[in-house]
Amino acid sequence: MSNFITNGPTKNLLQRLEQLISCSKELKFLVGFFYFSGIKDLYKALHKNEDVIIRICVGLNVDTINYCLVECGESTKxxxxxxxxxxxxxxxKKSINSEEFDNKEFYQQITYFIQLLLNNRLIIRKTREPNHAKLYLFLLNESQAKQKILITGSSNxxxxxxxxxxxxxxxxxxYGIEEAEKYFDTLxxxxxxxxxxxVRKNELLQILKHQTLIKEITPFEAYCLVLKAFLESYEINLSGEAVHKIFLSNNYVPYRYQLDAIGQALxxxxxxxxxxxxxxxxLGKTIxxxxxxxxxKKRGIVICPPGLIGNxxxxxxxxxxxxxxxxxxWEVRSSGKLEEALEFVNQHNDIEVVIVDEAHRFRN
Structure with missing residues (x-):
């Protein structure tokens, strides 16, 4: 069996970690950053081993740039x-409040990880200085032929x-495993x-429970949030004559629901x-x-199916x-000729608005 793990089609690091967790009494992990992303994938293996202790030493923080999580290792001297x-x-908090964790699976798992924290089975420390190393050390049960196994490399x-x-x-x-453990223990x-x-554990738990996506809300709180968003969408008042006048000049009836929709949309x-x-x-979406x-009051372009362009x-x-x-x-272009529409927009710097009709055709 190869000692190298490259996340190839037949072997990845997750599979090997699951195997080792099942027969370990203690885990010592030194990682660049830790925000539950990887450990949630180890949920099943950890759940099956009710005695294992997990020590995680975190070397870096994360930040959000262009909606992506990136490592952040500024000096902390x-x-x-x-x-x-x-x-x-x-x-x-930044990392958990991201799309990656906004799913039913993580909501169900986080209760288990919080319990690990409460039972002192998940222990976290933060290095004083940035550390980019990745070290996974497994202290195996006495029944195993080997007592310690180390995995190190590029994987966070x-x-x-x-x-x-x-x-x-x-x-x-x-060879080298005792030296690696000494390095971890010293750090x-x-x-x-x-x-x-x-004090710090409670602060962490309060952040997880009340300042992240896993915060539990009551049905009444959810109702209030929806109502607040709905009322805020009426901030633009269409009581002026401009919209009514242009409706009436073309024999369109200015229905209240349409005027409300215009105000909400703006x-x-x-x-x-x-x-x-x-x-x-x-209901008159085109109107x-x-x-x-x-x-x-801006110039724009409409992208629509060819049959709706008009004569x-x-x-x-x-x-x-x-x-x-x-x-x-304004211009009207066929959704079947998007490259031509893009070329037109690129050639005219005053195009500021795009309307896409039948937008569901563009869903992934």
């Missing part, structure tokens, strides 16, 4: 112990490091306690730079979209609606 711990807690304790991406790790069970003894002091666009109109068939475009006399389709709402400088 001028920081106090509390500063280092607070930075780590903030790092942990994350899903990509354990399974998804190409890595290079080596498993060692003889462990000089690191800052995170979960072994009750409010959402102001906050998020885009909006989805998802009314059912027949609402044109009214929104009229209120934005050159502007008697039907999008060409008619753009004319009705005085969007004379």
């Amino acid at each position: 001028k920081l106090s112990k509390n500063d280092i711990i607070n930075n780590y807690f903030e790092s942990l 304790l994350t899903r990509p490091g354990l399974v998804d991406q190409n890595e290079f790790n080596v498993e060692i069970s003889d 462990w003894n000089s690191s800052i306690l995170v979960t072994e002091e009750n 409010s959402i666009i102001e906050k998020h730079n885009g909006v989805i109109l998802a009314d059912v068939v027949g 609402i979209a044109c009214a929104i475009a009229f209120m934005l 050159d006399n502007k008697e039907m389709g999008w060409k008619k609606y753009l004319e009705d709402f005085r969007l004379y400088d």
